[in-house]
Amino acid sequence: MADRNGASMPEAQMQIEGIGLSFGGVRALSGITFNIYPSTIQAIIGPNGAGKTSMLNCISGLYKPQQGQIRFEGQNLIGRAPHEIARLGIARSFQNIELFRHMTVVDNLMLGRHVHMRGGVLTGGLYWGPGQREEIAHREAVEQVIDLLEIQSIRKKTVGSLSYGLQKRVELGRALAMHPRLLLLDEPMAGMNSEEKEDMARFILDISEEQRTTIVLIEHDMGVVMDISDNVAVLEFGQLIAYGTPAEVKANPAVIAAYLGQEHS
Amino acid sequence: MQSGTFHSTYAGDMALRPYWPMRIRIILIIAIMLLFPWFGNRYWLNLVNTIGIAAIGAIGLNILVGFTGQISIGHAGFMAVGAYTTGLLAAHAGLPMWISIPIACIVAAGVGALFGMPSVRLKGLYLAIATLAAQEIIIWFLTKGDKIVQMATGDRRAVFFGESLSIPPAANNVFGIALKGNNDFNFYWVIITCLVLTVLFASNLFRSRAGRAMVAIRDQDIAAQVIGVDLFKYKLLAFATSSFIAGLAGALMAHYRGIISWERFTIDISILYLSMIIIGGLGSVSGSIYGAAFMTILPALLSNISRAASGVMPAFANYLPYIQQGAFGLAIILFLIFEPEGIVKMWRNLKDYFRLWPFSY
Ligand SMILES: Nc1ncnc2c1ncn2[C@@H]1O[C@H](COP(=O)(O)OP(=O)(O)OP(=O)(O)O)[C@@H](O)[C@H]1O
Ligand SMILES: [Mg+2]
Numbered sequence: 001m002a003d004r005n006g007a008s009m010p011e012a013q014m015q016i017e018g019i020g021l022s023f024g025g026v027r028a029l030s031g032i033t034f035n036i037y038p039s040t041i042q043a044i045i046g047p048n049g050a051g052k053t054s055m056l057n058c059i060s061g062l063y064k065p066q067q068g069q070i071r072f073e074g075q076n077l078i079g080r081a082p083h084e085i086a087r088l089g090i091a092r093s094f095q096n097i098e099l100f101r102h103m104t105v106v107d108n109l110m111l112g113r114h115v116h117m118r119g120g121v122l123t124g125g126l127y128w129g130p131g132q133r134e135e136i137a138h139r140e141a142v143e144q145v146i147d148l149l150e151i152q153s154i155r156k157k158t159v160g161s162l163s164y165g166l167q168k169r170v171e172l173g174r175a176l177a178m179h180p181r182l183l184l185l186d187e188p189m190a191g192m193n194s195e196e197k198e199d200m201a202r203f204i205l206d207i208s209e210e211q212r213t214t215i216v217l218i219e220h221d222m223g224v225v226m227d228i229s230d231n232v233a234v235l236e237f238g239q240l241i242a243y244g245t246p247a248e249v250k251a252n253p254a255v256i257a258a259y260l261g262q263e264h265s
Numbered sequence: 266m267q268s269g270t271f272h273s274t275y276a277g278d279m280a281l282r283p284y285w286p287m288r289i290r291i292i293l294i295i296a297i298m299l300l301f302p303w304f305g306n307r308y309w310l311n312l313v314n315t316i317g318i319a320a321i322g323a324i325g326l327n328i329l330v331g332f333t334g335q336i337s338i339g340h341a342g343f344m345a346v347g348a349y350t351t352g353l354l355a356a357h358a359g360l361p362m363w364i365s366i367p368i369a370c371i372v373a374a375g376v377g378a379l380f381g382m383p384s385v386r387l388k389g390l391y392l393a394i395a396t397l398a399a400q401e402i403i404i405w406f407l408t409k410g411d412k413i414v415q416m417a418t419g420d421r422r423a424v425f426f427g428e429s430l431s432i433p434p435a436a437n438n439v440f441g442i443a444l445k446g447n448n449d450f451n452f453y454w455v456i457i458t459c460l461v462l463t464v465l466f467a468s469n470l471f472r473s474r475a476g477r478a479m480v481a482i483r484d485q486d487i488a489a490q491v492i493g494v495d496l497f498k499y500k501l502l503a504f505a506t507s508s509f510i511a512g513l514a515g516a517l518m519a520h521y522r523g524i525i526s527w528e529r530f531t532i533d534i535s536i537l538y539l540s541m542i543i544i545g546g547l548g549s550v551s552g553s554i555y556g557a558a559f560m561t562i563l564p565a566l567l568s569n570i571s572r573a574a575s576g577v578m579p580a581f582a583n584y585l586p587y588i589q590q591g592a593f594g595l596a597i598i599l600f601l602i603f604e605p606e607g608i609v610k611m612w613r614n615l616k617d618y619f620r621l622w623p624f625s626y
Contacts, residue, residue, distance in 0.1 A: 060491050086493035098488035100481050102548070110474075111481050115493035117474045121502050124473030125466040132276075135473055139275040178492060 013038040013073060013214055014059070014182065020067030021054055021238075028054040029065065029238045036182070036231075039212040041204070043225045043246075046235035047258065052218045053095055055235070056184045059216075060092050061085040072182065087115050091180035093171045095187045095218075101160035105170050108159055109145055112177025113138040145173045149203060165196040172203065183207070184216045189224065197221065201228055226250065234258065279472065298461075302453045310449035312565060317456040318517050319557035321463050323541045324550055325510030330539070331547035332471060333503035334483030335384050338535045339396035340511055342380075342403035345530035347373040347512025348519040349407060353425060355436035355520070362520050363439045370512040376403070377508020384500045400532055407527040429526035430519075437520055452521045459517060460554075463510055467550045470506070479503050480548070544600055546607030555608035567592055 012035035021029040029051045036042045044052045057063040059070055061082040070077040077085055091112070100108050117138055123131030146155055149169050154162060159170055168188060175183055188204070189197045201224055207213050219225050225232060226246040234242040234255050242252040249255055302310060326340045350369035354360040360368075380399035387395055406413075410426040437444040437451070444451040470476035478499045481489035490496055519525045537560060545556020571585040604611050 062487065062491070081495075082487075082490035083493045083495045086491055092491055094488065098485050100484035100488070102484055103477070103480060107477055107480075111477055111489075111492055111494075114474060114478060119474040121470060121475045121506055124475045125470045127469035127473055131473060135279065136276050139279060143275070174492065 010037055012036060015071045016055075016059075016068070017070070018068035019055070019058055019065045019070065021051075021058060021063055021065040027238050029058070029235075032068070032235075032238075032240050034233050034240060034243050036214060036216060038214055039208070040230040041208050041215045041217055041228055043229035043232040044216060044218045044235060045220070045222070045225055045232060050235040051238040052235055053186055054238075056092060056186055056216070056218065059085075059184060060090060086178070089178075089181035090184065091175035091178040091182070092184035093168075093175050093186060093188055095190065097164075097167045097171055099159045099167055099171055099174070101158075103159060105146075105151060105155045105157055105159060105162075105173075106139070106142060108170055108174050109142040109177045110135075110138065112145075112174040113141060115178060116141075141179075142177055145177045148176070148206070149173050165192050168192065168196075168200070169203075172200075176207065179211075180213060182214045182216065186218045187220065188217070189219060189221060197224065204228060298457055302450055307447075307449050310453055312561065314449060314452055314456050314521060316554075316558045316561045317453075317460045318514050318521065319538075319541065319561050320554040321456075321460055321517065322511055322514030322538055323545065323553035323557045324463050324467050325507045325514060326538045327542045327545075327548065327550070327553045328467060328470070328479070328510065329503050329507035331542055331549065331552075332476065332483060333479040333500065333507075335381075335500060335503060336389060336393040337396040337504075337507070338393050338532065338539065339380060339399035339403070340507075340538045341530040341532065341534035342400040343373050343377050343508040343511040344515030344518070344534070345403055345407060345527060346376045346508070347515035348525045348530065349426070349430065349515075350512070351516040352430045352432050352519045352525050355432045356430060357425060359433075360436065361438035361441075362436050362516075365436065366513065366516045366520070369516040370509045373512025373515070374505040374509035377511070378501045378505040381501050381504025381508075384504065385497045397532070400535055404527050404531060407530075429524055431524050432519055434523065448521070448523075452517075456517055456521070459513060463513070464550055464554075467510075471550075475499070475502065483548075540597060544597060544607055546609030549607070549609040551612075552607050552609030555612070559608060563596060564589075564593055 014036040016035070017033050019029050019032040020027075032051075032055065044055060046052055054063060058065045059072075059077065061077065061080055061084070065078065068078075072085075072088060072090065075088060077088075100111065103111075117134055119131050119134055123134075127135075146152055149172065151166070151169060151173065154166060154170075159167060162170065168191075172185070172188060175185075185204070189200045192200065204215060204217065205228055208215055217225070217229060229246060232242075232244065232246055232249040233240060234249060234252075236258045241254045241258060242249050244252070301313065305313065322340070322344060325343075326337065329335050329337050329340075347366075347369040350372045351362060351365040354365035354368060355362060358365075380396065380402075383395040384392055407426055411424055414423050414425055415421050434445075435443070439455065444455070471480065478489065478494045479502070481492075481494055482496060482499055482503075486496060515530070518529070541556035541560045542553055543556070544559055545554065546552025567589045571589050575582040575585055
């Protein structure tokens, strides 16, 4: 385990300890324990239904695990509402795009600035003075994200009218506009062609390198995972069956068995 | 032909009415608004005032339903809170309306937020039923209010609400200027000012942080939470803002008519307002105005037609009210079938047609 620069192990940014989650009789996660290190790309892989998305949902507060602890930069996350967790600096994208479909790209990204702004109903309704200045200042932050993701030409388009690949990109943009310290991406490249995938991989690397944002990446494409991630956690049937660098994980017999087992079924 | 608009600053790009054809239209609208009352007769003034009040109420409801996605069938109840608060303050405390109306709006906002609390847990039809309860509780309170006061104070003769509440004309006073003489003409200015302020407020709200958070809740409430929107807070804010404006509409109606009774705020009226925003366009400020105009003018038109018809065909006179109601319902249904996105969409299509003309086909 190491971060990309090969430095000796720094302190964990997020500690996940003994997370257990069930839905009725279904055990979605059990005893999941691993650390996420600052400024790394942490992949989570595993067959369908392994519990990857459930893990992210526990981190962002959408699911309440029955057992275990999640600490982010020393703060306990369990029991906090999703919007409070967002305020701590955790952003995410969803496996099935969850954009604000009837809004423009700019408005979607402006919503990414929500936690950094203060304006309320009154200042908004008056749109004058400080309220107006705040909107303009944050619009500039949004434009930087637009430039980074190369979506200038669609900024005024309604999100619902965009292609699937572009929507995925806008969803990444909305999360980025939050300037998060931890970015959770649930299959950001699913359903993309190889060119779109390459773009997306490049954006993820840029974000990681330039902004030093920690990234948790769920991805099925093993090539991409092995290429860009620093550490990989492997889930199967709600259990963590392996954890390590891509090379370590690739050589792990349990992982090979899990993936071969899946291919046979 | 207009190919697009370009801005060199974000401020310019973010302005409400960024380019000049829009500005010209605004100037035209202002000119018409300023000139109309000098030429309109009482019938027309009354009609426009009624539309103005309905438009304010419809914008209020649209903030909650169209923009935030929280269904409410208690809107008339919140209007009643505004109407009765200002009415009681005018009749029993002698306050002028420029003081009592803002108070009425704040009280309505508070009541709205209170009855909005179930929206944390309830969505869709379930929330609709909860707001229906709000509607019925408010009406119940208005009809039983005097009994409650009498029981609480032991004074059996205390009458505050009565069967209906008359508002002393002396209350119709704006910043010390008494509104005397032509009531329709005077109230035109009050109502149109309130409408313009409401339109500006709502338009600004939805291009800034709080309004965007509300629309985000409507479009995707899970994603809204995950980017940091406090659902409960913004749903309550939407209820409060919506009810504040409903209270304004109710209060204006109270002072304009001079007399209020709970019968003007029943569930039928809540449904009427819902149909205004559905026909005008959900989630559109201008659509709210179109819807209010449509739903006010259509019945007036139908009753004029039926009055003319009853002269020609006296045998039908008895059935005309039913035919009139049927025609009203039919018009709404046809509307929803042929343009489910409302008048605001038709208007947009029309504009696009002419913008591209003669290349449109
Ligand atoms: N809200 C829920 N209610 C009931 N069961 C759920 C819920 N969410 C997840 N599960 C169950 O938990 C298990 C893990 O699901 P999860 O979505 O986390 O898998 P995943 O690894 O993300 O799979 P995929 O690769 O298909 O996205 C599955 O058995 C799923 O049916
Ligand atoms: Mg998943």
